[in-house]
Amino acid sequence: MLQNPASKYRSFPPVDLVDRQWPNRRISQPPIWMSTDLRDGNQSLFEPMNLERKMRMFRMLCDIGFKEIEVAFPSASQTDFDFVRRLIDGKHIPADVSIEVLTQAREHLIRRTMESLRGARRAIVHVYNATSKPFRDFVFGMTRSEVVDMAVGAVKLIRQLAAEQPETEWVLEYSPETFTATELDFALDVCNAVTAAWDATPGNKVILNLPTTVELATPNVYADQIEWMHRHLERRDSVILSLHPHNDRGTAVAAAELALMAGGDRVEGCLFGNGERTGNVDIVTLALNLYTQGVAPGLDFSDINAVARTFEHCTQLPIHPRHPYVGDLVFTAFSGSHQDAIKKGFAAKQADVVWDVPYLPIDPADVGRNYDSVIRVNSQSGKGGIAYLLESEYGVVMPRRLQVEFSGVVQRHTETHGGEVSAADIWQLFATTYLDTRAPLHYREHRLFEHGQAQGIRITVDIDGVPHVLSGEGNGPIDAAVHALHTVGIDVQVRSYEERSMSASREAGNALACAFIELTPSEGGGECYGAGVDANIVTASIKALLSGVNRMQSALRDDHRQEAA
Template identity: 85%
Template structure:
């Protein structure tokens, strides 16, 4: 058993903020986004990205619409230093993109970092030092005053070096690392000292990045901390409050959303949430969460598959198939009840109102996903999903009772063979069950003729391999064909008949018709003869609707014949 947590872990107390405002707010505009995929995300990889992969990732981030990108920790390695130099000297940075680099608050590291940025048009220098009591006492052995001095000294040095390079537009970013575990009054003291040392103004704002370096409390606590800082900071009009949520408790997205409601204006994270330990906040999820609430995120994820594949190539990390919005299975329903609801939702979804398809919080088409992956069939599936696949892939719109019947056929197949069934496999099973029932009756040809107020038919068929020419009259082609079969002792009743136009694109051919005929044995034939009574569907597909209907009738009779023992028809040579 787990040890008693009450004696081992402390619960962080709530913030003294009785009149908190964030719970009643909503996000109405996107934050400034900053991608740290090339730094924090890259540090977390088994094998860090090489130059080709880093460059490909950088270009993709620019294409998505990021205007601030943390590209390296240049003082940490020659590789990172050289990558920053390559971006600048190769003129790879778009004019509207600011690169960002990270450094610890140490003089030699700061000098090396500033050296890497020589010649950049604009740059963000992100400096940090830990501020929480465990770090002050255990890691650094410093007092509060010494920690403040470390931060202020670093900022003054960066300001001095920046003044010597006026060709670059400099922005300072400061992080009190371990902010969420730092006493709020001390975090405020450090941040105010930093903005004073830089000389922050509304025209030269300092980014104060308040990270959940390690998630230590529930997201509402983080929101309270952000709102408290938002209210108490000096020079608030000269400060941008930034978030850098990690995901140790699995609540980074929630923490970021609540903190934006609390007054933050900027978010740092990685596309799909990779990063140290459990990762940084997932920017794709965060941005598309805004999108589904009617807020344009300012990032282009209209081809989410391309973004995902590039990320996987560059990071060598797989994206989970159930990852929000982008996983291969997130728009896929195997459950029968889900499939039925989605199918019905698509059928009635108007184009001039809000999206409201059950189980789909976002239109898959908005992120470049096709509808063919929405419904997939396995042993958990039902009639709705099967019907949807046949309709979208093959243009076959089944009657509802046939949906119920065929779902049982599919279920038995999957139970026997296991795994998942593709649309092509479902179509093959549908054809074998309802279309290609060649025994005992095989259609060859038919000719219609007028007969009084009705319709006559001459029907050429093979019965048990023997050619027959049958004749009958009725109130239409189907009724006439029923009477034609009665002439050779095959008694059948038509319980229902439906016809549908198939999509011209189905199977790549021209427009065709699909007919469905539901038949039952005529009175006196069926259970009393030792077979199974009931209704049997047949289907027919042809460019000619009459031919499709006759085919459906014959296929229905064949299915009935295979289940009901009837008298052998009198052989009549053609």
């Protein structure tokens, strides 16, 4: 049992701000967004991103609309230094995007950092030193004045080195690390000294980043601290007040929202809250929270599935199925009463009327999602539901998003036929939906061949009953098959791929493989799953690809018929 913590842990009271204004304000415009996925987020991964994943993440962040991206800690490793150089030398940075790099307030690290940025069009140099009393007393053994001198000396050196590279537009960012545990009067002294050393002006602003390096108090305390600094900072018109909340208490989003009301101009965070310990503030949640309040966030999350899949690929981290806005189950209701209320809300919804569907704070269509209710099948039998029945009786372990998709098929069947649905009924529905051998695009056979570093494939298929031999090359059998389909005008992208053994339902030695592929049209559109079953995993994968294409084309034909009607 936990003991009384009162004598062990300090409680942080609100700041002495009797006329605080932030509780009466609302957020009416988005902040300046800065992604630190490639730096703060990357350094906290089990396995940091390789070059391919870093480049993919950087391109996605640019596509989403970030104009400021912290890309590396170049003085910390050769890998980070080289990545900065690759971005600059390879001209990968869009004209309207500024890269940011981090450095400690030490001379040799600052010099190495400035060298990494040589030739950049515009660069933000983010320098920091810890300012709180425990760090001054226990870590550094420094007085207040020595901490100020350390920060000012770093800024003066950056200013000197920046003058030696006039081809670059330089922006200074300074963070008093452990700001929320620092005495406010001292945090103010350090920040004012930095602003003066940089000679900040309205045309040459300094970014003062005030982080909850470790979240120590309730969000209202952070808001009070930000409002106090906002009111007392010198040259406030020459300062961009930046927020960097961490999530140690699980309230980083709330802290960021209240701090924006308190005077913050800018937010640093990671897409889905990745970062050290419990993570940085979740920018997707924060941005879409603004969206649901009628504020355009300035970031494009209209295809949230694509963002999520890219994030998972780059970080090798799963997104929780209940993660706000993006989790695989957030638009799925298991409760019958929830399903009923949502359906009635959709039925009553009118175009150009304020969104007011029960249980759904956002229209799923706005983020490229839809609403799929999940039915519990034959629950009295103790079997559990659709996924459980297919797994226990047939050895088919469906990916979570396919479970959601297939549940809609089962629901339509039960609504039409009524009564209970057996495991055999569900398997028949699954086979008819995903394994139909009568579909327009039908697999016959394939041959693999090597072509240099590439994998080649020849697939024999029937297209509307007519045999065709298709050839393609790629970085593997699936990629090669996608290129082969392209030769007959079928253009798709693979969003995700999984394979499973069906041995749970079969004797050893006779196991089948089941492959699942999630596709989307190359020109954009909704996702669609395909499935394939075969003793050979490559054959199962190709069948899954053709299954997905058949289902996608069927859905497009249905859409065209509805439009014509």
